[in-house]
Amino acid sequence: MLLTxxxxxxxxxxxxxLACEFFHDEAIFPVFQTHNRFDPPGNPCGLxxxxxxxxxxxxxxxxxxxxxxxxxVAVDAQTSSPAAPGNPSPGAISAPAHATAPAxxxxxxxxxxxxxxxxxxxxxxxxxxMICTWVVAAVILTIVRLTTWKGVKEVPSGMQNVxxxxxxxxxxxxxxxxxxxxxxxxxxxxxxxxxxxxMSNLVDLVPGVGSIGSYHNGRFTPFxxxxxxxxxxxxxxxxxxxxxxxxxxxxYNGFWGLIKHIFGVKMxxxxxxxxxxxxxxxxxxxMELLSVGFARxxxxxxxxYGNIYAGESILDMIFHNNLLVALLLSSFMYFYExxxxxxxxxxxxxxxxxxxxxxxxxxxxxxxx
Numbered sequence: 568m569l570l571t572x573x574x575x576x577x578x579x580x581x582x583x584x585l586a587c588e589f590f591h592d593e594a595i596f597p598v599f600q601t602h603n604r605f606d607p608p609g610n611p612c613g614l615x616x617x618x619x620x621x622x623x624x625x626x627x628x629x630x631x632x633x634x635x636x637x638x639x640v641a642v643d644a645q646t647s648s649p650a651a652p653g654n655p656s657p658g659a660i661s662a663p664a665h666a667t668a669p670a671x672x673x674x675x676x677x678x679x680x681x682x683x684x685x686x687x688x689x690x691x692x693x694x695x696x697m698i699c700t701w702v703v704a705a706v707i708l709t710i711v712r713l714t715t716w717k718g719v720k721e722v723p724s725g726m727q728n729v730x731x732x733x734x735x736x737x738x739x740x741x742x743x744x745x746x747x748x749x750x751x752x753x754x755x756x757x758x759x760x761x762x763x764x765x766m767s768n769l770v771d772l773v774p775g776v777g778s779i780g781s782y783h784n785g786r787f788t789p790f791x792x793x794x795x796x797x798x799x800x801x802x803x804x805x806x807x808x809x810x811x812x813x814x815x816x817x818x819y820n821g822f823w824g825l826i827k828h829i830f831g832v833k834m835x836x837x838x839x840x841x842x843x844x845x846x847x848x849x850x851x852x853x854m855e856l857l858s859v860g861f862a863r864x865x866x867x868x869x870x871x872y873g874n875i876y877a878g879e880s881i882l883d884m885i886f887h888n889n890l891l892v893a894l895l896l897s898s899f900m901y902f903y904e905x906x907x908x909x910x911x912x913x914x915x916x917x918x919x920x921x922x923x924x925x926x927x928x929x930x931x932x933x934x935x936x
Contacts, residue, residue, distance in 0.1 A: 678777070678880045682797045683788045695789055696797035699776070703766045703794060734758065737916075744920055749927045752815050753920055760804065761916040764871065767794040768908030771879050772901055778886065796879045801872040805864035808919055812859075816926035825926070829855050863922050867915060874911050878904045 682694035714726040723731050737758045742750045770776055771793040780789035794800050816825050830852030832844050882904065885896045 678796070678876065678883050680798070680876070682792055682799070685788070685790070694797065695780075695792040696794050696800065699770055699791050700767070700794040700800065702791075703763065703770060707762060707766060733762075737761065741920055745924050746819075746927060749815065749819060749923065752818075753923050756811060757916045757919050760919060761912050764795060764804075764912035764915055765909060767800075768875055768912055769905070770794065771796070771875060771882070771908065772904055777879060777883060793875060793879060795871055795875040798868065798872045801868040802864075804871075804915075805868035808867060808922075809860070809864045812919075812923050812926060815923060819927040828926070829859075859922075859926065863918075867918060871911055871915050874907060878907055 682696040684692040684694050685698065686693050710726070711730070714730050720727060738750075738754055741754050741757060744750075745753060770791075776791040776793060777789045779791070780787055782788075816828075820828055830849055832841065832848045834844065836844050878900075882897065882900055885900060886893050888896070
Protein backbone atom coordinates (compact mmCIF):
# COMPACT_ATOMS: atom_id res chain seq x y z
CA MET A 568 0.00 0.00 0.00
CA LEU A 569 1.80 3.15 -1.23
CA LEU A 570 0.83 6.67 -0.16
CA THR A 571 2.09 9.79 -1.92
CA UNK A 572 3.36 12.85 -0.04
CA UNK A 573 0.25 14.81 -0.99
CA UNK A 574 -2.01 12.05 0.30
CA UNK A 575 -0.13 11.86 3.61
CA UNK A 576 -0.37 15.64 4.01
CA UNK A 577 -4.09 15.55 3.23
CA UNK A 578 -4.72 12.82 5.82
CA UNK A 579 -2.62 14.70 8.39
CA UNK A 580 -4.60 17.91 7.84
CA UNK A 581 -7.85 15.97 8.22
CA UNK A 582 -6.76 14.48 11.54
CA UNK A 583 -5.47 17.85 12.76
CA UNK A 584 -8.81 19.42 11.97
CA LEU A 585 -10.57 16.60 13.84
CA ALA A 586 -8.24 17.12 16.78
CA CYS A 587 -9.08 20.82 16.83
CA GLU A 588 -12.72 19.97 17.42
CA PHE A 589 -11.81 18.00 20.55
CA PHE A 590 -8.98 20.03 22.04
CA HIS A 591 -9.58 23.76 22.53
CA ASP A 592 -7.84 24.24 25.84
CA GLU A 593 -4.90 22.87 27.73
CA ALA A 594 -5.26 19.18 28.62
CA ILE A 595 -5.00 18.91 32.40
CA PHE A 596 -3.40 15.77 33.83
CA PRO A 597 -2.01 16.65 37.27
CA VAL A 598 0.07 13.48 37.56
CA PHE A 599 2.12 14.16 34.41
CA GLN A 600 3.97 17.44 34.39
CA THR A 601 5.77 17.48 31.01
CA HIS A 602 4.11 19.54 28.26
CA ASN A 603 4.44 18.78 24.55
CA ARG A 604 3.32 21.68 22.35
CA PHE A 605 1.50 20.89 19.10
CA ASP A 606 1.35 24.14 17.12
CA PRO A 607 1.34 23.25 13.38
CA PRO A 608 2.91 25.76 10.98
CA GLY A 609 0.33 28.00 9.39
CA ASN A 610 -2.24 27.17 12.10
CA PRO A 611 -4.54 25.24 9.67
CA CYS A 612 -7.23 24.77 12.32
CA GLY A 613 -7.61 28.48 12.99
CA LEU A 614 -6.83 28.06 16.69
CA UNK A 615 -7.06 31.02 18.97
CA UNK A 616 -5.12 29.19 21.69
CA UNK A 617 -2.14 26.87 21.78
CA UNK A 618 -2.80 23.13 22.19
CA UNK A 619 -0.92 21.39 24.98
CA UNK A 620 -0.93 17.61 25.48
CA UNK A 621 0.89 16.28 28.50
CA UNK A 622 2.94 13.11 28.76
CA UNK A 623 -0.07 10.83 29.22
CA UNK A 624 -1.69 12.05 26.01
CA UNK A 625 1.59 11.64 24.13
CA UNK A 626 1.86 8.01 25.26
CA UNK A 627 -1.72 7.29 24.16
CA UNK A 628 -1.19 8.92 20.75
CA UNK A 629 2.08 7.09 20.10
CA UNK A 630 0.65 3.74 21.25
CA UNK A 631 -2.38 4.17 19.01
CA UNK A 632 -0.21 5.08 16.03
CA UNK A 633 2.02 2.06 16.65
CA UNK A 634 -0.91 -0.41 16.84
CA UNK A 635 -2.49 1.14 13.73
CA UNK A 636 0.77 0.73 11.82
CA UNK A 637 1.06 -2.95 12.84
CA UNK A 638 -2.55 -3.60 11.81
CA UNK A 639 -2.01 -1.86 8.45
CA VAL A 640 1.09 -3.98 7.80
CA ALA A 641 -0.84 -7.15 8.60
CA VAL A 642 -3.69 -6.20 6.26
CA ASP A 643 -1.25 -5.20 3.51
CA ALA A 644 0.64 -8.50 3.84
CA GLN A 645 -2.62 -10.41 3.42
CA THR A 646 -3.94 -8.37 0.49
CA SER A 647 -0.68 -8.24 -1.48
CA SER A 648 -0.43 -11.99 -2.13
CA PRO A 649 0.22 -12.90 -5.76
CA ALA A 650 -2.56 -13.99 -8.08
CA ALA A 651 -3.45 -17.66 -8.02
CA PRO A 652 -2.21 -19.78 -10.93
CA GLY A 653 -5.77 -20.32 -12.16
CA ASN A 654 -6.54 -16.57 -12.24
CA PRO A 655 -4.31 -14.85 -14.85
CA SER A 656 -3.78 -11.13 -14.79
CA PRO A 657 -5.86 -8.94 -17.18
CA GLY A 658 -2.83 -8.21 -19.40
CA ALA A 659 -1.86 -11.83 -19.89
CA ILE A 660 -2.02 -13.27 -23.43
CA SER A 661 -4.56 -16.10 -23.63
CA ALA A 662 -3.76 -19.36 -25.38
CA PRO A 663 -5.41 -20.17 -28.75
CA ALA A 664 -8.89 -21.66 -28.60
CA HIS A 665 -7.78 -24.94 -30.20
CA ALA A 666 -4.95 -25.45 -27.69
CA THR A 667 -5.49 -28.03 -24.99
CA ALA A 668 -6.45 -26.25 -21.83
CA PRO A 669 -4.59 -27.42 -18.74
CA ALA A 670 -6.60 -29.13 -16.04
CA UNK A 671 -7.89 -26.58 -13.53
CA UNK A 672 -6.02 -26.66 -10.27
CA UNK A 673 -8.01 -26.92 -7.05
CA UNK A 674 -8.31 -23.62 -5.21
CA UNK A 675 -5.62 -23.10 -2.61
CA UNK A 676 -6.65 -23.13 1.03
CA UNK A 677 -6.79 -19.75 2.71
CA UNK A 678 -5.05 -21.27 5.74
CA UNK A 679 -3.48 -24.65 4.93
CA UNK A 680 -4.60 -27.44 7.22
CA UNK A 681 -1.01 -28.71 7.51
CA UNK A 682 1.50 -26.38 9.12
CA UNK A 683 4.30 -25.60 6.61
CA UNK A 684 7.88 -26.53 7.45
CA UNK A 685 10.28 -23.61 7.95
CA UNK A 686 13.52 -25.58 8.37
CA UNK A 687 14.82 -28.91 9.57
CA UNK A 688 17.01 -29.87 12.53
CA UNK A 689 18.85 -33.19 12.19
CA UNK A 690 16.36 -34.19 9.54
CA UNK A 691 13.35 -33.34 11.74
CA UNK A 692 10.97 -30.71 10.31
CA UNK A 693 10.30 -27.56 12.33
CA UNK A 694 6.97 -25.92 11.45
CA UNK A 695 5.73 -22.42 12.15
CA UNK A 696 3.23 -23.80 14.69
CA MET A 697 6.12 -25.40 16.59
CA ILE A 698 7.87 -22.04 16.75
CA CYS A 699 4.75 -20.48 18.26
CA THR A 700 4.42 -23.39 20.71
CA TRP A 701 7.93 -22.74 21.99
CA VAL A 702 7.20 -19.02 22.29
CA VAL A 703 4.01 -19.68 24.28
CA ALA A 704 5.83 -22.07 26.62
CA ALA A 705 8.61 -19.51 27.14
CA VAL A 706 6.07 -16.75 27.90
CA ILE A 707 4.27 -18.92 30.47
CA LEU A 708 7.53 -19.88 32.20
CA THR A 709 8.66 -16.24 32.21
CA ILE A 710 5.40 -15.01 33.75
CA VAL A 711 5.48 -17.68 36.46
CA ARG A 712 9.14 -16.94 37.20
CA LEU A 713 8.57 -13.19 37.44
CA THR A 714 5.56 -13.77 39.68
CA THR A 715 7.68 -15.66 42.22
CA TRP A 716 10.97 -13.84 41.55
CA LYS A 717 11.35 -12.68 45.17
CA GLY A 718 9.67 -15.70 46.68
CA VAL A 719 6.03 -16.40 47.46
CA LYS A 720 4.65 -13.71 49.74
CA GLU A 721 2.32 -14.58 52.58
CA VAL A 722 0.06 -11.68 51.58
CA PRO A 723 -0.03 -11.84 47.76
CA SER A 724 -0.12 -8.77 45.56
CA GLY A 725 0.16 -7.97 41.88
CA MET A 726 0.77 -10.93 39.56
CA GLN A 727 1.10 -13.34 42.48
CA ASN A 728 -2.46 -12.45 43.47
CA VAL A 729 -3.68 -13.16 39.92
CA UNK A 730 -1.87 -16.51 39.75
CA UNK A 731 -3.10 -17.62 43.17
CA UNK A 732 -6.69 -16.67 42.29
CA UNK A 733 -6.47 -18.74 39.11
CA UNK A 734 -4.97 -21.75 40.90
CA UNK A 735 -7.36 -21.63 43.86
CA UNK A 736 -10.37 -21.24 41.57
CA UNK A 737 -9.47 -24.32 39.54
CA UNK A 738 -8.61 -26.29 42.68
CA UNK A 739 -12.01 -25.57 44.17
CA UNK A 740 -13.84 -26.33 40.92
CA UNK A 741 -12.10 -29.68 40.40
CA UNK A 742 -12.50 -30.58 44.07
CA UNK A 743 -16.28 -30.20 43.74
CA UNK A 744 -16.38 -32.67 40.82
CA UNK A 745 -13.85 -35.40 41.66
CA UNK A 746 -12.98 -37.47 44.67
CA UNK A 747 -10.43 -35.66 46.86
CA UNK A 748 -7.68 -38.17 46.08
CA UNK A 749 -8.31 -38.01 42.33
CA UNK A 750 -8.58 -34.20 42.41
CA UNK A 751 -5.00 -34.01 43.72
CA UNK A 752 -3.83 -35.98 40.67
CA UNK A 753 -5.91 -34.19 38.02
CA UNK A 754 -5.71 -30.61 39.31
CA UNK A 755 -2.18 -29.70 38.07
CA UNK A 756 -2.79 -31.58 34.82
CA UNK A 757 -6.08 -29.83 33.94
CA UNK A 758 -4.91 -26.40 35.11
CA UNK A 759 -1.76 -26.63 32.97
CA UNK A 760 -3.88 -27.61 29.98
CA UNK A 761 -6.15 -24.60 30.53
CA UNK A 762 -3.34 -22.05 30.84
CA UNK A 763 -1.39 -23.41 27.87
CA UNK A 764 -4.46 -23.65 25.60
CA UNK A 765 -5.66 -20.13 26.49
CA MET A 766 -2.26 -18.67 25.63
CA SER A 767 -1.99 -20.75 22.44
CA ASN A 768 -5.48 -19.73 21.30
CA LEU A 769 -4.92 -16.03 21.95
CA VAL A 770 -1.82 -16.08 19.74
CA ASP A 771 -4.33 -16.15 16.87
CA LEU A 772 -5.24 -12.52 17.69
CA VAL A 773 -1.69 -11.12 17.83
CA PRO A 774 -1.00 -8.83 14.82
CA GLY A 775 1.59 -10.36 12.51
CA VAL A 776 0.81 -13.99 13.33
CA GLY A 777 -0.17 -15.62 10.05
CA SER A 778 0.50 -12.46 8.03
CA ILE A 779 4.26 -11.92 8.30
CA GLY A 780 6.33 -14.41 6.36
CA SER A 781 8.12 -15.01 3.08
CA TYR A 782 7.35 -16.16 -0.46
CA HIS A 783 8.92 -19.32 -1.81
CA ASN A 784 8.09 -20.58 -5.31
CA GLY A 785 5.12 -18.22 -5.44
CA ARG A 786 3.65 -19.53 -2.17
CA PHE A 787 3.37 -17.45 0.99
CA THR A 788 4.65 -19.11 4.17
CA PRO A 789 4.00 -17.29 7.45
CA PHE A 790 6.68 -17.38 10.12
CA UNK A 791 4.15 -17.91 12.91
CA UNK A 792 0.96 -19.94 13.21
CA UNK A 793 -1.27 -20.40 16.30
CA UNK A 794 -0.28 -23.72 17.93
CA UNK A 795 -3.84 -25.00 18.30
CA UNK A 796 -4.56 -24.57 14.56
CA UNK A 797 -2.21 -27.52 14.02
CA UNK A 798 -3.96 -30.86 14.52
CA UNK A 799 -0.66 -32.47 15.51
CA UNK A 800 -0.63 -30.51 18.79
CA UNK A 801 -4.28 -31.14 19.70
CA UNK A 802 -3.94 -34.86 18.92
CA UNK A 803 -0.77 -35.02 21.03
CA UNK A 804 -2.58 -33.40 23.99
CA UNK A 805 -5.49 -35.82 23.57
CA UNK A 806 -3.03 -38.74 23.52
CA UNK A 807 -1.43 -37.53 26.76
CA UNK A 808 -4.90 -37.28 28.31
CA UNK A 809 -5.70 -40.87 27.24
CA UNK A 810 -2.54 -42.30 28.78
CA UNK A 811 -2.91 -40.37 32.04
CA UNK A 812 -6.63 -41.10 32.42
CA UNK A 813 -6.04 -44.85 32.05
CA UNK A 814 -3.14 -44.65 34.50
CA UNK A 815 -5.28 -42.86 37.09
CA UNK A 816 -8.17 -45.28 36.50
CA UNK A 817 -5.95 -48.31 37.17
CA UNK A 818 -4.38 -46.57 40.17
CA TYR A 819 -7.80 -45.77 41.64
CA ASN A 820 -9.72 -48.97 40.85
CA GLY A 821 -6.97 -51.52 40.35
CA PHE A 822 -6.69 -53.43 37.07
CA TRP A 823 -9.46 -55.96 37.71
CA GLY A 824 -11.53 -53.30 39.42
CA LEU A 825 -11.40 -51.22 36.25
CA ILE A 826 -12.45 -54.22 34.14
CA LYS A 827 -15.38 -54.80 36.50
CA HIS A 828 -16.18 -51.07 36.43
CA ILE A 829 -16.49 -51.17 32.63
CA PHE A 830 -17.93 -54.62 31.92
CA GLY A 831 -19.53 -55.62 35.21
CA VAL A 832 -23.26 -56.18 35.70
CA LYS A 833 -24.41 -53.06 37.53
CA MET A 834 -27.75 -54.31 38.83
CA UNK A 835 -29.13 -56.92 41.15
CA UNK A 836 -30.60 -59.95 39.37
CA UNK A 837 -31.25 -63.64 39.98
CA UNK A 838 -29.01 -66.41 38.72
CA UNK A 839 -31.33 -67.35 35.85
CA UNK A 840 -31.40 -63.87 34.30
CA UNK A 841 -27.75 -63.13 35.08
CA UNK A 842 -26.33 -64.59 31.79
CA UNK A 843 -28.68 -62.40 29.76
CA UNK A 844 -27.72 -59.26 31.67
CA UNK A 845 -24.07 -60.27 31.52
CA UNK A 846 -24.22 -60.26 27.71
CA UNK A 847 -26.06 -56.93 27.76
CA UNK A 848 -23.49 -55.23 29.99
CA UNK A 849 -20.69 -56.88 28.03
CA UNK A 850 -21.99 -55.05 24.95
CA UNK A 851 -22.37 -51.81 26.93
CA UNK A 852 -18.82 -52.22 28.23
CA UNK A 853 -17.49 -52.68 24.70
CA MET A 854 -19.15 -49.39 23.69
CA GLU A 855 -17.71 -47.73 26.79
CA LEU A 856 -14.24 -49.05 25.97
CA LEU A 857 -14.56 -47.66 22.44
CA SER A 858 -15.59 -44.33 23.91
CA VAL A 859 -12.69 -44.23 26.37
CA GLY A 860 -10.02 -45.30 23.92
CA PHE A 861 -11.17 -43.52 20.75
CA ALA A 862 -14.23 -41.25 20.88
CA ARG A 863 -13.15 -39.12 23.84
CA UNK A 864 -9.61 -38.33 22.63
CA UNK A 865 -10.88 -37.61 19.11
CA UNK A 866 -13.61 -35.33 20.48
CA UNK A 867 -11.07 -33.40 22.57
CA UNK A 868 -8.58 -33.00 19.72
CA UNK A 869 -10.98 -32.20 16.89
CA UNK A 870 -13.22 -29.83 18.86
CA UNK A 871 -10.29 -27.62 19.85
CA TYR A 872 -8.57 -27.81 16.46
CA GLY A 873 -11.75 -27.21 14.47
CA ASN A 874 -12.87 -24.14 16.41
CA ILE A 875 -9.51 -22.35 16.44
CA TYR A 876 -8.67 -23.29 12.84
CA ALA A 877 -12.07 -21.99 11.71
CA GLY A 878 -11.48 -18.70 13.51
CA GLU A 879 -8.04 -18.31 11.92
CA SER A 880 -9.50 -19.01 8.47
CA ILE A 881 -12.29 -16.47 8.94
CA LEU A 882 -9.86 -13.77 10.06
CA ASP A 883 -7.62 -14.53 7.10
CA MET A 884 -10.54 -14.23 4.66
CA ILE A 885 -11.58 -10.93 6.28
CA PHE A 886 -8.09 -9.49 5.81
CA HIS A 887 -8.19 -10.40 2.11
CA ASN A 888 -10.96 -7.80 1.61
CA ASN A 889 -10.36 -4.10 1.14
CA LEU A 890 -9.14 -2.06 4.09
CA LEU A 891 -12.51 -0.61 5.13
CA VAL A 892 -14.28 -3.99 5.13
CA ALA A 893 -11.35 -5.57 6.98
CA LEU A 894 -11.48 -2.90 9.70
CA LEU A 895 -15.24 -3.22 10.21
CA LEU A 896 -15.45 -7.02 10.24
CA SER A 897 -12.25 -7.65 12.18
CA SER A 898 -13.39 -5.34 14.99
CA PHE A 899 -16.32 -7.68 15.65
CA MET A 900 -14.38 -10.89 14.99
CA TYR A 901 -11.61 -9.99 17.43
CA PHE A 902 -14.08 -9.74 20.32
CA TYR A 903 -15.85 -12.92 19.24
CA GLU A 904 -12.59 -14.86 18.80
CA UNK A 905 -11.37 -13.75 22.23
CA UNK A 906 -14.51 -15.25 23.74
CA UNK A 907 -14.14 -18.45 21.70
CA UNK A 908 -10.46 -18.85 22.64
CA UNK A 909 -11.21 -18.68 26.37
CA UNK A 910 -14.32 -20.86 26.19
CA UNK A 911 -12.59 -23.60 24.17
CA UNK A 912 -9.72 -23.78 26.67
CA UNK A 913 -12.22 -24.04 29.52
CA UNK A 914 -14.24 -26.74 27.72
CA UNK A 915 -11.11 -28.81 27.00
CA UNK A 916 -9.98 -28.70 30.63
CA UNK A 917 -13.45 -29.45 32.02
CA UNK A 918 -13.94 -32.39 29.65
CA UNK A 919 -10.61 -33.79 30.87
CA UNK A 920 -11.92 -33.56 34.44
CA UNK A 921 -15.31 -35.06 33.55
CA UNK A 922 -13.85 -37.96 31.53
CA UNK A 923 -11.44 -38.86 34.34
CA UNK A 924 -14.35 -38.67 36.78
CA UNK A 925 -16.30 -41.34 34.90
CA UNK A 926 -13.39 -43.78 35.30
CA UNK A 927 -12.41 -42.92 38.87
CA UNK A 928 -15.69 -43.33 40.73
CA UNK A 929 -17.03 -46.11 42.90
CA UNK A 930 -20.57 -46.73 41.66
CA UNK A 931 -23.10 -48.48 43.81
CA UNK A 932 -23.65 -51.72 41.99
CA UNK A 933 -26.37 -52.97 44.33
CA UNK A 934 -29.60 -51.70 42.78
CA UNK A 935 -33.05 -53.08 43.16
CA UNK A 936 -34.32 -55.07 40.22
